[in-house]
Amino acid sequence: MSTTWYVLGAGSLGTLWATRLARAGLPVRLILRDRERLASYQAGPGLTLVEQGHAHTYPIIGETPDNPEPIQRLLVACKAYDALAAVKQLAPRLTHDAELILLQNGLGSQDAVAAQLPQARCIFASSTEGAFRESDWRVVFAGHGYTWLGDAGQPAPPFWLDDLQAAGIPHEWSTDILTRLWRKLALNCAINPLTVLHQCRNGELQTHHCEVATLCLELAELLEYCGQPAAAQDLQTEVERVIQATAANYSSMHQDVANARRTEISYLLGYACRAATRHQLTLPHLQQLQARLVNYLNARGLPSD
Ligand code: NAP
Numbered sequence: 001m002s003t004t005w006y007v008l009g010a011g012s013l014g015t016l017w018a019t020r021l022a023r024a025g026l027p028v029r030l031i032l033r034d035r036e037r038l039a040s041y042q043a044g045p046g047l048t049l050v051e052q053g054h055a056h057t058y059p060i061i062g063e064t065p066d067n068p069e070p071i072q073r074l075l076v077a078c079k080a081y082d083a084l085a086a087v088k089q090l091a092p093r094l095t096h097d098a099e100l101i102l103l104q105n106g107l108g109s110q111d112a113v114a115a116q117l118p119q120a121r122c123i124f125a126s127s128t129e130g131a132f133r134e135s136d137w138r139v140v141f142a143g144h145g146y147t148w149l150g151d152a153g154q155p156a157p158p159f160w161l162d163d164l165q166a167a168g169i170p171h172e173w174s175t176d177i178l179t180r181l182w183r184k185l186a187l188n189c190a191i192n193p194l195t196v197l198h199q200c201r202n203g204e205l206q207t208h209h210c211e212v213a214t215l216c217l218e219l220a221e222l223l224e225y226c227g228q229p230a231a232a233q234d235l236q237t238e239v240e241r242v243i244q245a246t247a248a249n250y251s252s253m254h255q256d257v258a259n260a261r262r263t264e265i266s267y268l269l270g271y272a273c274r275a276a277t278r279h280q281l282t283l284p285h286l287q288q289l290q291a292r293l294v295n296y297l298n299a300r301g302l303p304s305d
Pocket of ligand 1: 032077079104
């Protein structure tokens with residue numbers, strides 16, 4: 001009998017994972033915020049995934065956090081700023097050998113969850129898959145990609161990677177997951193805040209070449225100080241490559257601000273600036289970028305934490 005995949009958060013990534021696992025015949029349960037959200041979910045036929053224009057609905061069972069059944073495997077698919085509080089609620093349900101897969105972007109939320117649950121195995125993930133919510137309980141698979149999973153404290157891969165294989169979730173076990181997360185954070189810091197401040201698509205940053213280059217230099221210095229030299233290698237070249245390859249796209253932070261949604265700034269640029277302060281490192285452009293972004297968000301009534 002397979003272990004049940006409990007999916008915490010039925011948003012974009014949670015739905016992308018839950019529906020593919022369910023399609024492979026694996027046991028999946030959704031944990032929704034509260035009774036109201038559960039009632040809304042139960043009023044419909046289930047979770048719908050739209051792939052290449054084709055929609056399929058999966059009648060996955062939903063529940064609230066206060067359900068009593070024990071949880072051995074938990075996929076945390078909330079935003080970084082919600083992850084800790086959402087997981088805390090489930091602490092009494094986690095078994096002694098529980099494993100958590102943390103899908104959050106940026107850094108900081110994973111350590112906060114791991115510190116809260118010292119007995120659990122916390123696996124960090126970094127994904128280049130893309131999905132967005134068309135409406136409640138209906139998600140569009142927008143960009144194929146890859147998910148790297150890893151555990152900095154325990155290099156052996158878990159046996160349930162076979163489930164991901166069966167579900168057709170492209171993945172790889174990574175022995176340097178922190179390097180991957182730092183690299184992604186640095187790319188994000190060099191691109192996303194500027195797209196918000198200049199109100200532009202990624203490609204338009206080609207006209208702000210000097211600003212991008214200066215940020216890359218400071219970010220590379222930070223990565224070296226944080227013991228992540230591999231994540232610092234050729235950073236500027238990769239940032240420029242990403243800007244070019246995604247020229248027509250709006251960054252996720254730009255989309256959040258445009259839709260008046262809270263950003264994950266505190267786990268991206270905010271995390272980088274706090275790390276610099278911890279190392280007593282002066283990175284004037286990065287710190288100025290954060291101040292400008294915080295002002296910009298505050299002026300629009302959006303949280304800056
Ligand atoms: P999302 O669509 O906003 O989904 C987050 C879900 O978490 C929402 O359904 C929300 O519930 C739920 N949630 C929050 N607190 C909860 C709680 N206490 N109990 C139960 N559910 C709770 O976010 P997302 O786009 O999937 O992003 C999740 C993470 O993946 C982020 O860190 C993001 O940066 C990262 N990521 C996303 C993508 C992507 O393409 N979407 C790609 C790579 C990485 P409600 O529906 O009730 O609000």
